[in-house]
Structure formats: structure tokens, C-alpha cells
Amino acid sequence: MQITIYDIARMANVSASTVSRVVNNKPNVNPKTRARILKLLAEHNYVPNEAARGLVTQNSHMIGILLTDIRTTHHTQGVYYIEQELSRHGYSCIIHNTGRDEQNWVHYIQELRQRKVEALILMGSIYQSDTMKEAIALYLPDLPVVICNGYFSAPNVYGIVSDEQGGVMECTGLLQRTGCRRPAFLMSRSTPSNELKKQGYLDGMGRYFPGLAPLAREIEPGAESTIAGTRALLGEHPDVDGIIFSDDNMAMVGLRALVDLDKRVPEDVQVIGINNAPFSSLTIPSLTSLDNMLYDVSMTAVRHVLALLLGQRVSKKMFISTEVVVRASTLPQAAY
Amino acid sequence: MQITIYDIARMANVSASTVSRVVNNKPNVNPKTRARILKLLAEHNYVPNEAARGLVTQNSHMIGILLTDIRTTHHTQGVYYIEQELSRHGYSCIIHNTGRDEQNWVHYIQELRQRKVEALILMGSIYQSDTMKEAIALYLPDLPVVICNGYFSAPNVYGIVSDEQGGVMECTGLLQRTGCRRPAFLMSRSTPSNELKKQGYLDGMGRYFPGLAPLAREIEPGAESTIAGTRALLGEHPDVDGIIFSDDNMAMVGLRALVDLDKRVPEDVQVIGINNAPFSSLTIPSLTSLDNMLYDVSMTAVRHVLALLLGQRVSKKMFISTEVVVRASTLPQAAY
DNA sequence: CTGAAAGCGCTTACAG
DNA sequence: CTGAAAGCGCTTACAG
Numbered sequence: 001m002q003i004t005i006y007d008i009a010r011m012a013n014v015s016a017s018t019v020s021r022v023v024n025n026k027p028n029v030n031p032k033t034r035a036r037i038l039k040l041l042a043e044h045n046y047v048p049n050e051a052a053r054g055l056v057t058q059n060s061h062m063i064g065i066l067l068t069d070i071r072t073t074h075h076t077q078g079v080y081y082i083e084q085e086l087s088r089h090g091y092s093c094i095i096h097n098t099g100r101d102e103q104n105w106v107h108y109i110q111e112l113r114q115r116k117v118e119a120l121i122l123m124g125s126i127y128q129s130d131t132m133k134e135a136i137a138l139y140l141p142d143l144p145v146v147i148c149n150g151y152f153s154a155p156n157v158y159g160i161v162s163d164e165q166g167g168v169m170e171c172t173g174l175l176q177r178t179g180c181r182r183p184a185f186l187m188s189r190s191t192p193s194n195e196l197k198k199q200g201y202l203d204g205m206g207r208y209f210p211g212l213a214p215l216a217r218e219i220e221p222g223a224e225s226t227i228a229g230t231r232a233l234l235g236e237h238p239d240v241d242g243i244i245f246s247d248d249n250m251a252m253v254g255l256r257a258l259v260d261l262d263k264r265v266p267e268d269v270q271v272i273g274i275n276n277a278p279f280s281s282l283t284i285p286s287l288t289s290l291d292n293m294l295y296d297v298s299m300t301a302v303r304h305v306l307a308l309l310l311g312q313r314v315s316k317k318m319f320i321s322t323e324v325v326v327r328a329s330t331l332p333q334a335a336y
Numbered sequence: 337m338q339i340t341i342y343d344i345a346r347m348a349n350v351s352a353s354t355v356s357r358v359v360n361n362k363p364n365v366n367p368k369t370r371a372r373i374l375k376l377l378a379e380h381n382y383v384p385n386e387a388a389r390g391l392v393t394q395n396s397h398m399i400g401i402l403l404t405d406i407r408t409t410h411h412t413q414g415v416y417y418i419e420q421e422l423s424r425h426g427y428s429c430i431i432h433n434t435g436r437d438e439q440n441w442v443h444y445i446q447e448l449r450q451r452k453v454e455a456l457i458l459m460g461s462i463y464q465s466d467t468m469k470e471a472i473a474l475y476l477p478d479l480p481v482v483i484c485n486g487y488f489s490a491p492n493v494y495g496i497v498s499d500e501q502g503g504v505m506e507c508t509g510l511l512q513r514t515g516c517r518r519p520a521f522l523m524s525r526s527t528p529s530n531e532l533k534k535q536g537y538l539d540g541m542g543r544y545f546p547g548l549a550p551l552a553r554e555i556e557p558g559a560e561s562t563i564a565g566t567r568a569l570l571g572e573h574p575d576v577d578g579i580i581f582s583d584d585n586m587a588m589v590g591l592r593a594l595v596d597l598d599k600r601v602p603e604d605v606q607v608i609g610i611n612n613a614p615f616s617s618l619t620i621p622s623l624t625s626l627d628n629m630l631y632d633v634s635m636t637a638v639r640h641v642l643a644l645l646l647g648q649r650v651s652k653k654m655f656i657s658t659e660v661v662v663r664a665s666t667l668p669q670a671a672y
Numbered sequence: 673c674t675g676a677a678a679g680c681g682c683t684t685a686c687a688g
Numbered sequence: 689c690t691g692a693a694a695g696c697g698c699t700t701a702c703a704g
Contacts, residue, residue, distance in 0.1 A: 004681055004682085005681070005682065006681080006682095014690075015690065015691040015692075016682080016683090016691085017683080017691055018690060020683060020684085021689095024683080028690080033689080045475070048681085049391075049680090049682070050451045050452070051387040051388075051391050051396065051680090051681080051682090052387075052391050052682040052683090052696090053681080053682055053683075054387045054682090054696090055385075055387050055388050055391060055680090055682070055683095055695095055696045055697065055698090056682055056683045056695075056696045057682085057683070057684095058696075062430075070406075070412050070416050070419065071409070071412050073407070073409055073412075076406050076407050076409075076412055077407055079406055080406050080407045080433060083431065083433050084433055087432060087433075092430050092432070092447065093431060094428050095429060095431045096428070097419050097420055097423075111428065113383050114383050114384060114385070114386045115387075116385065116386070223617070223618065252615065252618050253618055255620070259620055279588065281559070282559065282588050282592055283619075283620075284591070284595055284619075284620050338697090340698085341697070341698065341699095342697080342698095350674075351674065352675085352697090352699090353674070353675055353676080353699080353700085354673085354674060354675075356698070356699060356700085357673095357699095359698095360699080363673095364673055364674080365674085366674085369674090385696090385697050387696090387698090388680090388696070388698040388699090389697080389699075390698090391679095391681065391682090391697080391699095392680045392697090392698055392699045392700080393680085393699070393700095673704105675702105675704085676703090676704105677700100677701100677702090678699105678700090678701095679699090680697105680698085680699090681696105682695100682696085683694105684695095685694095686691105686694105687690105687692090688689105688692105
């Protein structure tokens with residue numbers, strides 16, 4: 001059915017070994033023989049079978065990537081860079097949407113083991129969990145595993161974490177410098193990352209608004225709930241004049257909610273998002289946002305994976321600093 | 337290094353054949369033997385090697401998915417549904433960002449053949465091209481190939497196409513019914529899909545604005561160019577009071593450009609986007625958009641793939657009708 | 673109900 | 689420079 005190395009060997013009157021050498025561009029083949037085989041290979045449109053090859057060489061040239069939901073733009077950005085770079089190095093990516101239910105994760109880990117992926121990349125702090133840690137220990141104990149924006153201690157696990165906590169603290173500082181009197185923090189689901197953001201807000205309150213009680217709330221994910229949460233926040237605390245949302249999507253929805261409440265942004269309420277999403281500059285007004293450097297995190301993740309695959313040692317845990325990108329949803333800062 | 341069926345066989349004092357039967361849940365195994373093996377399997381945390389298995393069964397349980405850029409939200413939505421459904425049926429997805437340069441596509445097709453994927457899904461009308469057609473004919477001539485929103489004639493190729501042409505014509509009709517006098521069409525890159533949208537606009541002009549010269553322009557992709565294009569359009573044709581953008585991202589940018597020009601939307605200029613992206617309801621004002629039913633297209637694509645894998649016959653080319661979702665960026669329609 | 677044997681398509685020492 | 693042979697980990701008739 002499919003043309004094999006043996007078919008070519010027969011046609012060229014050589015052994016399969018020789019054909020294999022030619023296919024893999026190895027030395028020790030008579031130039032003329034090589035040329036003849038090469039011609040045959042091309043004519044018959046030969047493509048080696050990776051499964052057979054992997055079986056003997058014990059590698060698959062496949063990398064597993066897990067994320068909760070490929071529709072999350074923020075993660076997709078990272079996956080893009082990762083896939084491009086890996087592809088350039090001859091690796092293919094098996095990408096799975098695992099959802100947020102930890103129970104289903106084990107299934108995917110098993111599947112990746114079954115396929116003999118050579119490394120695993122976990123996109124998102126949510127995988128910084130005991131379930132995942134156990135699954136890795138059980139099924140992939142000696143595979144390079146790199147977590148983007150998360151970490152847990154295991155011999156084969158590496159983490160690249162962006163300093164969102166420090167970043168959100170800086171956002172709070174920005175609000176203080178722009179004259180905000182009562183900054184609040186609105187977050188969705190409690191992931192390790194979001195907990196850090198919250199902590200950053202609390203740190204910032206302690207540092208830049210000493211004496212003022214922090215106002216941090218967790219709301220259900222989704223646009224409706226964000227709108228309701230924003231309304232509720234301003235209803236109960238009409239003095240709130242600055243809101244940090246735990247991501248840009250929420251902030252964009254928040255912008256809408258505020259307009260609907262007849263609040264001017266940034267004059268009445270300043271707004272800050274997180275992620276520095278591509279649309280941040282397109283909202284009206286454009287959105288001040290904490291850039292958590294996903295590009296750097298992702299590129300570092302690939303480099304780590306590639307290095308580990310070559311048997312090199314890399315840092316187990318790495319921090320990447322973040323940066324506030326100031327746009328029109330916050331007021332100008334007073335000069336120092 | 338890895339535990340194999342032979343290791344288990346030795347421990348259980350049976351042959352590898354028997355272990356294989358147990359692993360694959362096949363009949364003709366003594367219940368007691370089965371139980372003993374099952375226990376061993378679990379204890380040793382056995383997971384079969386897919387490559388070896390695939391080598392003999394001649395299947396890989398992998399499906400290839402090609403898209404130009406995984407960061408394109410519109411396509412990601414579809415990939416999400418597809419991956420979920422395929423995963424549910426025991427298939428894993430190899431996803432590649434091929435870029436828009438046709439020259440690189442062949443490489444990916446070869447790679448997928450090398451991995452013996454069992455089917456191929458192409459996301460986006462851009463793959464409706466001769467390059468792709470030739471690559472498929474050469475390397476994957478007998479694999480089910482399904483194109484989302486595109487089609488070309490080949491024995492093994494199936495297309496699911498959303499009726500964007502008719503949809504855009506309807507958008508033009510909507511503009512007519514909302515009192516628009518001079519509707520324009522702004523498109524980015526010329527893909528087959530965008531050409532159809534343009535044709536839909538031209539059809540609509542002929543039908544709903546007979547005698548009025550169509551005003552369709554192609555601009556470079558990217559926010560800057562969309563802003564410039566919108567400004568130029570209104571600069572040269574100040575009477576334009578309605579714009580259909582070829583996608584929601586452009587429309588969102590257009591909204592910004594119009595605000596910056598001191599144009600009110602929809603009072604001065606009505607705006608319509610395409611895709612019905614999740615953020616359509618979040619922009620200010622919310623965006624009237626043509627829903628091209630990507631969910632339906634994607635789900636149909638998976639069903640086709642699954643059916644074809646079972647050897648069933650499915651329609652070679654399928655049309656899916658589209659629907660205009662009216663929001664606040666267009667004026668209310670006059671009652672009939 | 674069970675096992676020996678062949679074979680999937682390839683690579684890799686080893687011997688010549 | 690070349691080939692015969694073994695083996696990667698599994699499945700599947702076939703014979704018992």
C-alpha cells in the first residue's frame with residue numbers, strides 16, 4: 001500500500017540498509033549509488049514512516065501542549081510562538097484543550113505518554129496543582145515538563161513565572177500617582193496566577209494607600225457576571241474611582257459597564273487590565289494594561305524545552321518582570 | 337527502560353499474546369488470567385506504545401489541523417470544537433501554524449503524511465488554492481481532507497462553506513432598510529472568502545442600491561492600515577454613511593477610527609462586521625455583525641471526518657447559511 | 673483458552 | 689562502501 005524502504009531497495013538493487021543511509025543522509029554510501037537511490041526516492045515520492053522510525057530510535061519528535069481552552073487568546077499567543085519555534089526544530093505539537101476540571105487531566109497525561117511525546121508544556125498557572133503533580137510523577141516522571149506561568153517542585157519540572165504580583169502592585173502605585181482615592185480589584189476565577197495578582201493588589205494597597213481598606217472581589221467568569229460585578233461594586237462603593245481587572249477581557253467588559261452607568265473613564269473611574277492583549281489599544285478609551293510578558297515566557301519555555309532535550313541543564317524556576325503599559329483609561333501621572 | 341507487554345507476560349507467566357488480548361479488552365481469555373494480568377498492568381502502570389501499535393494496525397489515531405495563525409480568534413473557536421470532539425473519539429490533533437506563504441505548506445503536508453495522520457482539516461478559505469490541491473494530490477491522495485469554508489475538487493476533499501456572499505448581500509440590504517445612502521465595503525487581504533464577501537456587497541449594491549456605484553476597497557491587514565483606510569475612505573467620500581468591514585476585528589478598529597474622526601456610530605456612519613466574534617457585543621457601540629456560523633461549519637467538519645473514517649459517504653460540498661446579528665452599530669430598521 | 677511465529681517499517685551495530 | 693540480521697513494541701491469524 002505504502003512505498004517502503006524495501007521497495008526502493010529492490011528497485012535500486014541494494015539493501016534496505018543502504019536506502020536507509022541515503023534517506024537519513026548518512027555517510028558511507030557510494031556517490032553513484034546515492035544518486036540512483038535519491039532519484040528513485042523522489043520519483044516514488046517516498047516519505048519515511050515516523051512511527052516505525054520512532055519505534056527504533058525511541059523518539060517521537062512530538063511535544064505535548066496542554067491548555068484549558070484554546071479559545072483563550074492570551075494562551076493562544078504563547079502557543080503560536082511555541083509551535084512555530086518547535087516546528088522549526090522538527091517537532092510537532094499535540095495540543096489538547098483539557099478544560100478546568102482537574103479530573104480529566106490525567107487522561108491527557110496518559111495519552112501523551114502513550115504517544116511518547118518528548119516534552120510537555122503546560123500553558124497557564126492553573127496546572128500548578130497537586131493533581132497535575134501526581135499525574136506527572138506517575139506517568140511522565142522523566143520527561144522535561146515546562147510550566148508557563150506556574151511551577152511545582154518535581155525533578156523534571158521547570159517553571160517560568162511572570163511577576164504579576166509585583167506588576168499589580170505597580171498598577172496600584174500608578175493609580176495612586178494619578179490621583180485615585182479608592183482603588184478596587186476585580187478578579188475572576190481563583191487560579192494561582194490570579195491569587196498572585198490579588199496579593200499584588202493587597203501589597204500595593206499597603207504600600208501606596210496605607211490605612212485604606214482593600215476592596216478585592218472575586219466574580220464568576222463571563223461577561224454578564226463581570227457587568228453585574230462592576231455594577232454591584234460601584235453600587236455599594238460609589239467612591240470607587242479606579243478598578244484593576246484581573247484580565248483585559250474583563251476590563252473591556254468593565255469599560256462597557258461603566259459607560260452604561262454613565263461613568264466617564266478615566267475621569268470618574270480609571271481602569272486597568274492585565275495581559276496587554278492586542279485589543280488593548282483598540283478599546284474606547286484605550287486600555288492601560290499590565291503586560292505580563294507572555295511572549296518572553298513562551299519563548300523561554302521553548303528554549304528550555306529545546307535545551308533540556310539536548311540534555312543541557314536549565315534553571316528550574318525563572319522569574320520574568322512585568323511592565324505597565326499606560327494608555328487612555330488612566331489619568332496622566334503627576335510629575336515627580 | 338519502559339515496561340512492555342513482554343515484561344508483564346513474564347511476570348504473569350503467560351505469553352505476550354494473552355497480555356495483548358487483555359490490554360485490548362478482547363475475548364478468549366480465562367477470567368482468572370485476565371484478572372491477574374489486569375492487576376499486574378495496573379501495578380506497573382502500563383501504557384501501550386502507540387507507535388508500535390500503529391505500526392501494525394496501520395493507524396495513528398491522529399488528525400492533522402492546518403491554520404495560518406492560531407492567534408486568529410475566529411479560527412481558534414472552530415479548532416476548539418474540533419479538538420474536543422475528536423479527542424472524545426480517541427483522536428489526537430497535530431496542529432500547525434502554516435502562515436500565509438503557500439510555499440511552506442507542502443512541508444507541513446509532508447510532515448503529516450510522515451506521521452500517518454488519518455485525516456486532515458484545513459481551517460480557512462485560504463487553503464482553497466492550487467498549491468494545496470497539488471500537495472494533497474501528491475502526498476495525501478487518499479486521506480479524508482475537509483476544508484472549513486473552502487473547497488476544491490479532488491477525490492478525497494470535502495468542503496463546508498458558509499454563505500458569506502449571500503450574508504453580505506443581506507448586510508447591504510439591512511443598510512438600505514436603515515436609511516443608509518452610501519454604503520461602502522472595506523476588506524483586508526484577498527482570500528477566497530473575502531472575494532465572496534466582496535461579491536456579496538456588489539450583489540447587494542445592484543439589488544438594493546441600483547444605480548449607485550459600489551465603493552469597495554482592499555486594504556493591508558493590521559490596525560494602522562485599517563485606521564488609515566477608514567480615514568481615507570471618508571476623506572475622499574464624505575457622504576459614506578455605512579461601512580461593511582470584512583471582519584469584526586477591522587470593524588472594531590473602524591469604530592475607533594470613526595470616533596477619532598468625530599463621527600457618531602450609528603447616527604453618522606453605520607458599521608457592520610463579519611464573524612459575530614465574542615467581543616461584538618462588548619464594543620461601544622456594540623457591533624452588528626454577520627454570523628458566518630463557524631460553530632456549525634466546524635461541527636460539520638468533525639462529523640464529516642468521523643464519518644469518512646468509518647468509511648461512510650458524506651456530501652462533497654455543503655453550504656451553510658449565514659445570519660445578520662443586529663446590534664447597536666446600525667440604526668433601527670423601518671417597519672415593513 | 674493459549675502461545676509461537678510472523679510481520680508492521682525502520683535503524684543500527686557488526687561483519688565483510 | 690554494502691548487506692544480513694536483530695530488534696524497537698505491538699497485533700494477529702494460525703495451530704493447538
